[in-house]
Amino acid sequence: MEFTGQTAIVTGVARGFGRAIVRRLARGGVRVVAADINVPGAQETAALAKQDGGEAMAVQVDVSSAASVEALVKTALASYGNRVDILVNNAGIWKLLPTEETSEEEWDRIVNVNMKGTFLCCRAVIPIMRKQGKGHIVNIASVAARNGGTMAGIHYVASKGGVLAMTKKLGKELGQYGIVVNGINPGTSGTEMTKDWPKGIMEGIVKNTPLGRLVEPEDIADVVAFLASDAARFVHGETVEVNGGILCD
Secondary structure: OOOOOOEEEEEOOOOHHHHHHHHHHHHOOOEEEEEEOOHHHHHHHHHHHHHOOOEEEEEEOOOOOHHHHHHHHHHHHHHOOOOOOEEEEOOOOOOOOOHHHOOHHHHHHHHHHHHHHHHHHHHHHHHHHHHHOOEEEEEEOOOHHHHOOOOOOHHHHHHHHHHHHHHHHHHHHHHHHOEEEEEEEEOOEOOHHHOOOOHHHHHHHHHOOOOOOOEOHHHHHHHHHHHOOHHHOOOOOOEEEEOOOOOOO
16 A cells, blocks of 8 residues: 555554554655654654654644644644645543542543544544545544443543544545545554553453454554555445454444
C-alpha cells in the first residue's frame, strides 16, 4: 500500500499501538504528525519513524481540549502541504475500578480522552477532508466494547462503546463527501497498558485465543494501513475485530 504525498495525524503515539501505527504509515510514504500529551514519547516515536526512512514530526496535544486539537490540526496543515488525508484516533487511557468506586471525576477523565477526544479530532478534520473530497478516518476502540472487558472499568468500556457508535454515525454522515470511516477493535495486547495485569489473567487470555497469543502493535498497525488506503475504498462504517479469534462475530 502506497501513500506517498499523503499527510496523517495519529494521536496517542508515545508507545504501543500508536508508535507502531506511526512507523507503519511513515514507511509507506505518509508524512505523519505524531501527536501525544507525552512530548518525549512522541519525539521518540517520530525519531524511530525517521530511522525507518519515513517523515514524521512530534506535536503535543491534549485530545480532551478543543483548543489543543485545533492547534494540532493547524500545525499539520502548516507543516505538510495544507491537507490531512488520514486521521487515526488512537489516544486512550484505561483504568480498572469497580463501578461503585468510580467517581464522577474519574468517569470524566476516561470518557473525555477516549470518546470526547475522538469526537474533537474528527470534528476538526472533517471540513478539511470535505474540501479535499477525500479522506480516511480510523478509530481505535476495543474488544472491551463488545464483551464488557476482562480488566476494564465501566467508564473505559462505555467510552470505547461510544467510539464504535460514532464510527457508524460518521460512516453514514461522511461517505457522501468521499470520507471513508472505519474502526478497529483490538484484543488484549502485551503493551505498557497491560504490563501490571495479573499473570494468570494474561495466561487465560492467551489460552482462550484460538491463534494462541496476545495482540502485537504491528497487528493493529497493518490493519490501520489497510483501512487508511485505497485498498479499503469500499469498506465503510465498519469495525474490524483484531483479536486472534477470542471474540468471533
